[in-house]
Amino acid sequence: MAVAGCTAIMCATALLAFTGPWADGGPPTGSGDLPVLARANGVDLGVAVAVDPLLGDGGYRDVVGGHYTSVTAENTMKWDHVQPERGVFDWSGPDAMVDFAEAHGMNARGHTLLWHNQQPEWLSRGEWTSAELRGVLREHMEALMGRYQGRIGAWDVINEPFEDGEPFLRENLWHQVLGEDYIAEALRMAHEVDPGARLYINEFNIEGGGAKTDALYALAADLLDRGVPLHGIGFQGHFVHGQVPGNLAETMNRFTDLGLEVTVTELDVRIAEPVSEQAVRDQREEFRHVVAACLEVPDCRGVTVWGVSDAHSWIPEWFPGYDAATPFDEDYSPKPALWGMVDALSREPSGRSAGRTPRGRRRERTPAP
Ligand code: 9MR
Numbered sequence: 001m002a003v004a005g006c007t008a009i010m011c012a013t014a015l016l017a018f019t020g021p022w023a024d025g026g027p028p029t030g031s032g033d034l035p036v037l038a039r040a041n042g043v044d045l046g047v048a049v050a051v052d053p054l055l056g057d058g059g060y061r062d063v064v065g066g067h068y069t070s071v072t073a074e075n076t077m078k079w080d081h082v083q084p085e086r087g088v089f090d091w092s093g094p095d096a097m098v099d100f101a102e103a104h105g106m107n108a109r110g111h112t113l114l115w116h117n118q119q120p121e122w123l124s125r126g127e128w129t130s131a132e133l134r135g136v137l138r139e140h141m142e143a144l145m146g147r148y149q150g151r152i153g154a155w156d157v158i159n160e161p162f163e164d165g166e167p168f169l170r171e172n173l174w175h176q177v178l179g180e181d182y183i184a185e186a187l188r189m190a191h192e193v194d195p196g197a198r199l200y201i202n203e204f205n206i207e208g209g210g211a212k213t214d215a216l217y218a219l220a221a222d223l224l225d226r227g228v229p230l231h232g233i234g235f236q237g238h239f240v241h242g243q244v245p246g247n248l249a250e251t252m253n254r255f256t257d258l259g260l261e262v263t264v265t266e267l268d269v270r271i272a273e274p275v276s277e278q279a280v281r282d283q284r285e286e287f288r289h290v291v292a293a294c295l296e297v298p299d300c301r302g303v304t305v306w307g308v309s310d311a312h313s314w315i316p317e318w319f320p321g322y323d324a325a326t327p328f329d330e331d332y333s334p335k336p337a338l339w340g341m342v343d344a345l346s347r348e349p350s351g352r353s354a355g356r357t358p359r360g361r362r363r364e365r366t367p368a369p
Pocket of ligand 1: 118
């Protein structure tokens with residue numbers, strides 16, 4: 001997931017270009033500026049993409065290719081899409097996404113390998129012995145991770161392992177059949193399949209601290225103590241307008257103090273309807289805050305936004321009464337939220353990319369509060 005830096009001249013030009021317009025809240029001056037700014041800061045600015053518009057909608061492709069440095073598969077790399085029948089793989093969506101990323105000089109994140117949702121029935125309803133399920137998991141990893149080895153730098157290996165609002169491991173298929181050490185087992189297996197990939201646990205409702213965060217911290221610390229190849233924690237970042245945690249950087253720092261990297265993997269900020277112009281303006285500060293928090297944390301690798309525009313966001317369907325959660329409106333016009341990300345990337349002192357801390361470096365652990 002390495003991001004290319006920009007030359008001093010390119011970085012300086014990009015930063016200068018943003019100094020004026022952003023002071024008075026204007027829009028971006030050019031579609032190529034955000035990627036330059038992100039790379040100048042040594043982070044990825046990513047977006048979750050859907051395959052159909054990525055292939056067929058010019059406006060969508062322009063937003064993705066023009067404003068971001070990385071893509072994540074919103075759905076097309078999940079089990080039900082990749083292996084709808086046992087041993088029958090569909091690579092059309094994943095190939096399209098990875099090809100797009102490469103054609104546009106972007107990075108790609110893999111999402112996701114073990115999750116309780118979007119499993120095909122043959123998997124979720126199967127009567128598995130632990131040996132059989134291990135075999136199925138290895139086949140899937142070898143096919144999917146193996147296909148994109150060297151092209152996808154980071155994988156959300158374990159997705160949402162804790163109960164929604166609880167500090168307890170979720171009773172998903174993997175837990176039920178393989179036991180609670182399924183997480184260590186899956187990470188080791190993933191590392192065998194692609195030793196070069198950065199392996200993540202991706203979780204939500206952990207961004208502001210609390211019992212679930214503490215439980216994840218204890219799990220991560222235990223895995224590292226046992227030498228399990230865990231490299232990063234994904235902070236999903238599905239926020240509600242007005243409730244974005246102020247202590248996000250502090251929470252991320254707890255995990256980087258373990259020697260892990262972190263990434264904000266699924267950022268959106270949903271606004272209650274009716275969506276007021278004021279709320280949309282205020283959302284700018286919330287997107288700025290999240291990107292700035294990542295820049296504050298030396299081992300934060302980047303921020304990925306969940307959905308290209310408000311027309312493609314999962315929010316209206318899953319949270320009726322909420323909308324406007326992404327940085328582009330339904331016509332692909334940039335919203336203040338996009339400007340907020342530019343604000344953060346423009347104000348970061350330069351040199352972060354040159355002065356990055358080495359990956360995976362272990363630091364002294366801080367006790368859980
Ligand atoms: O955005 C995805 C949406 O299109 C799917 O219908 C949904 C199905 O569960 O999954 C959404 O993505 C989820 C992601 O994979 C994991 N974290 C929560 C995301 C939002 O539900």
